[in-house]
Structures are given as structure tokens and as C-alpha cells.
Amino acid sequence: SQTIHQWPATLVQPVGSPLSLECTVEGTSNPNLYWYRQAAGRGLQLLFYSVGIGQISSEVPQNLSASRPQDRQFILSSKKLLLSDSGFYLCAWRANYEQYFGPGTRLTVT
């Protein structure tokens, strides 16, 4: 069966520090992968999606970037975090019409 992992689960970072969040998927090959952010009490905002290695589409212009160095690995990065980057970051993969989400990383920028 397919499994999606994210780490870390929680993270507290100072403003201006770098960020690296990792997502890996097991049990499937060449998945469509997605990064979302959810502010407290709000819906999910699509940040990036990828249909294959090295193929990244950015949905929202901001100080975040994404990379897909391997088929089942998706990384979200930032060189300098802003206070507004705080939120719940979710990675997801697609199977047909369904998206399956990882457990998420709760990021607090202080």
C-alpha cells in the first residue's frame, strides 16, 4: 500500500532562517506530488505541484521553492523565512481523482 511521509512534524524557526521540509512517498511510482499550506482556520493553498523528476509548477509567487530530486521525493525550501510563512504544510500525492495527504509539518516562524 502507499504511504506518504513528512518530516519534521513540528518546527519553530526564527525570521530570516532557511527552511527545508521533506516529503517521500512509498508504494507508487511517478506520482503527481503537491505542496499545500494551511493557515490557522483556513483552507488549503496550493504552493507547488510536480508531475515528475525536476518538473515543478509554482502556483503562488513567494519566497518558497520546491524541488523533486527523486521520483518519490519532494522538498520545500526557503532561503529566508518570513513571519507570514507560519502554517501547516502538507504534502500530497494523487491517485485518480483523490489526493492523499501526509501528516503535515506545523511551522511557526518567530
Next chain:
Amino acid sequence: GQSLEQPSEVTAVEGAIVQINCTYQTSGFYGLSWYQQHDGGAPTFLSYNGLDGLEETGRFSSFLSRSDSYGYLLLQELQMKDSASYFCAVRDDSSYKLIFGSGTRLLVRP
């Protein structure tokens, strides 16, 4: 612009039936999905409607009317564990990206 509208909160009694509505305005439409999210958790897929009509999965049903740009999620025989946030999401193009609504917080009371 793209927008999805759903009520922010709904309260219902255990054992009752509740309907959560979603109206959408998007540049394209390929389908409407519903996701459930418990506090602190990741969203989980509930249902998908690509064509008009009703889809039933156990206690949950979802309806779509493309001519009205409208859908709803129907929860029957409510249980306390159904207390959660429910999000509608539209697939607006062939890329399988999803646009999420802001979510409806459902509180089930005994």
C-alpha cells in the same frame, strides 16, 4: 477569479442529518471533491463528483449540479466523531490541481 463558498460553521445533533453546501466560480470545471479534516490532522478524501447527480458512500453522500455551479455533502446518522472541518475542492483544469474552499466546521452535539 476563482472562488468557492461554503458556510463557516454548522452545528447539528447526534443522529441527525446535515447538509454542507458549496458554490463555486472557477475558470474551468472538471470535478468537485470533498475532504474531511479533524483538528490537528491532515485532510482525508471523502467523495468526488465529476458528473451531475448523487454519489453515495455509506453515511455520506455528495451531490453536484454543474449548471448551478453547486454541490453539497450530506452526512446522515451523525456521530460525535463526525465533528471536523469539511472542505469542498474543485479541479479546474486537466492538470489535477485542486482549489479548496475555506472549510465548514461541523460541531456534532449529543
